[in-house]
Amino acid sequence: MIAYVRNIQDACASIFDGMAVTFSHLFRRPITVQYPDRIPRRIQETLPDRTRGHLEVDLDICISCRACEKACPIECIVIEDVRIPKDSVAGVDGKETARVKEPTRFDINLYKCMYCGLCVEPCPTGAIRFTKEFEGATDDLSRLHLRFVTPERREVVLRKGEGYEREQAEKARKKAEAAAKPEGGKQVDPPAAGEESKEGDKE
C-alpha cells in the first residue's frame, strides 16, 4: 500500500520535475545556429583555422614532388608533369625550395575525397592546403572534379618543358663534342630524360 502511494507520488513529482527541466531550457542560449542564412557573416568565416574543407593548390609554389599524390589513400589526386629548367620557389613559410618539375595537370577529385588531410601534411612547400569552403552540393559531379592547371597554364608549362629539352639537347651536344675531340664514344644522358622520369614516376 505504501509502495503504491509512493509510486503515485513519484509519478506526479516526476511530471513536475520534467516540466521544470524543460522550462528551464527555454531560457538557455541555443547551441546551434540557423543555416544557411540567418547569421550576419558567412558561415565559412566562423569556422576554426584548421577546418578541413575543400582542397586547393597553389601551383606557383608546387614543385610537383608528388608526395601528396602518394599520401592519398584513395587516389583522389592525379598529377602529370614535365621537367623544367631548374628554378626555385618560396614555400608558404618563406623558405626557398628548388623546383625541377612543374605540373601540366593537377586534378583533385573532391567527390572521392574524404578530407582526411594526409595529403596536406607531407607537402614540402605548403602548396596544397584546405580552404574553409565546404558547400559542395551540386547536381553535376564534374564540378567537384577540380582541375587546377588551366589550358593556358599548361601551354606555358609545356613551353618551359620544351626549353628544358632544348637546354638538355644543347648540353648533350656540347658534351659529345667535347668528348669526341680527345677520344669519343663516351655515353651521355639521353636528351629525353624528363619524359622518361615522368613515366617512371607513375609506377
Add this chain to the structure above:
Amino acid sequence: MSPPSLDRFRSRLAGTIREEPNPFGDAVFRAEPSDLRDVLRSLRDEHGFDLLLDVTAVDHLELPDSKPRFDVVYILRPSVGSERVRVQCRPPDEDLSLETVSDLWKAANWAEREVYDQYGVRFRNHPNLKRILNHKDFVGHPLRKDYDIKKQQWLSEPDDLMDEMRKLRGGAEGEESESVLLNIGPSHPAMHGALRALVDLEGETVRHTVPEIGYLHRGFEKSAEKGTYTHVIPFTDRLNYCSSVMNNVGYCRTIEKMLGIEPTPRAQTIRVVLLELGRIMDHLVSVAANLVDVGALTNYWYLFNERERIYDVIEALCGARLTHCYVRIGGLAHDLHAGFEEGVEGILRELPKALADVERLVARNRIFLDRVVGVGAITAEEAISHGFTGPCLRACGVPNDLRKDEPYYGYDGYDWNVIVGTRGDTYDRIWVRMEEMRESMRIVAQAMKKMPGGPVDVDDKRVSLPPKTEVYGNIEALMNHFMIIMEGIKPPAGECYGSIEAANGELGFFVVSDGTGKPYKVKVRPPCFYVFSAFPRLTEGGMIQDLIATLGSLNIIAGELDR
C-alpha cells in the same frame, strides 16, 4: 614475467603444444587440428581464459611459409585480467576445416561464420555455417590473397532468412497460425543503422529473432591491405563513427606496439583526453538514442547539445567533426590549438548539468523504469560466453576494463573507478554509461591538469616526418621524408594484436606485417559484433517494444559491426 596461469598451462601441455616466439607480447601456442578443442577448453576451464576475443585467419599465400595455406587464430583473455593468449592452428589444405568451438563459446558462432565467409575455412559441426558479412550469393572469399580487390559482383536478391527461422520454429509449420513474422529493418529508424532482424511474434511476444548484418560491409580489412599503414588511419574513422578518435588511437597503438614505439608523454596525455572525450560522445549518443527508443525524446536534445560542444572543440583541434583522423603512428597530426583548454573546461562545466537534467527527467520516471528495468537482461556467464566487453559486460557486474586491467597511457595514474551494474539489463547498461561519463570527466580533468609539455611526435626516423624546415636544408631529412611518403612505415614482420578500451568495449586490431610498407592483414575486433551476436538471446521471450529498447542499450554501430 608471465602470470602463473599461463606458466601452469605451459608445463601441463609441454610436448603436445608448441609455443611460438612472439616479439610483440602475447603468448602464442600452435595447436594441431586434432588437439585444438582440448587446448582451448583447457585454457578456458582450467586456466581462466574465459573470454574468446576473436577468431580470424591469415592467408599465408604470399608469405614464405605458405603450406598449409591458412592459419586460424583464436585470441583469448580472462574476463578480468590482463594477459592474452593466442592459439593458432593450421587446417590441412586438402580438407580446409576445423572442429567448431561454438559450443564452448557462443562468441565463436559468429566469429567462425566470419572466418568461413572471408577465408573459406569451414568449421565442422557448426550449427549455422553461412555467410555473415557478405551477401549470401557472393562467390569466393574476399580476404583470400588471390581475390582481386577490384572484382565486382552484382547481387540483388535479399536473404529471406527463412532457413534460420524455420530451424528455430521447428518442424510443425502448419500449426503456427498464431505467430506472425515481422521484418524489422534494415532501413528502420528504430534499428539505429542498417541492421535487420526477422522476428517471429506471438501477439506482442517475440518467440524467435534472426538478426542479419552486413548491410554496411565495405571491406575495411581488404582496403587496408591496399595502401600503406598510414593510409588505414582515415578508414578507421569510419568504424565506430560516434567516437572515431578512439579507433585512430587503437589502430596507431597497435602499429606502435609492433615498432616498439612509445608516444611522447604529451601525446599520450592528449590521447587520453581525446579517448575520454570520445567515450563521452559515444555514450551520449547511445544513451540519448536509447531514451528516444523508450519515448523520452527531450533528453536527446539535452545530451546532443553537449555532444555538439565536444564536437566544436574537436573541430577546432583537428578540422573535422565526425571523421577526426587526428592520430598518427608515433604521434598526432597537430599539437593542441590555443583555446583547447578553455573548450575542455566548458565541456566539464556544462556536461554535468546536462546529465543532471536527464537524471531528473528519467531517474524516477515510472514509464521509463517500467520500460527498462529487467528488460533484455543477461547473466555474467552468458555475457562472457558471447564475448561481451565494455559497458555491456560491466552492466552484468564484471569489472572488465582494459584501462584498469592493462593500463596504457598512464591510466593507472588517474583516480577513477570502474562502474559496474548488477542485473545486466537495459537499465544497468544505460546507467553504467551515465556514470562512466562522469568518471571520464574526472580523467579528463586530471589529464588536463598534468598535461606535460614537449613534442607530440616521437623522434624516430622510421615513422615521423622530419620538420619542414629541415626537409629543405638537409638532404638526409629529404630522403627520409620521401621514404616515409613513398614507401610507408615498415613495422617488422610478424603478427600482433593490440587493443584499447573503446566506448563499446575492447576494440582490437590484429595486424600481420610482412616487413614491407603495406599491411599484410588488418583485422578489427569490433566490440559490438559480439554484443549483437547475443541479440536473439536478449530479446526472445520479451515484448516487441522491449526488443527496440534493448537494441538501443547495446549501442550497435553498424560502421564497426560490418566494417
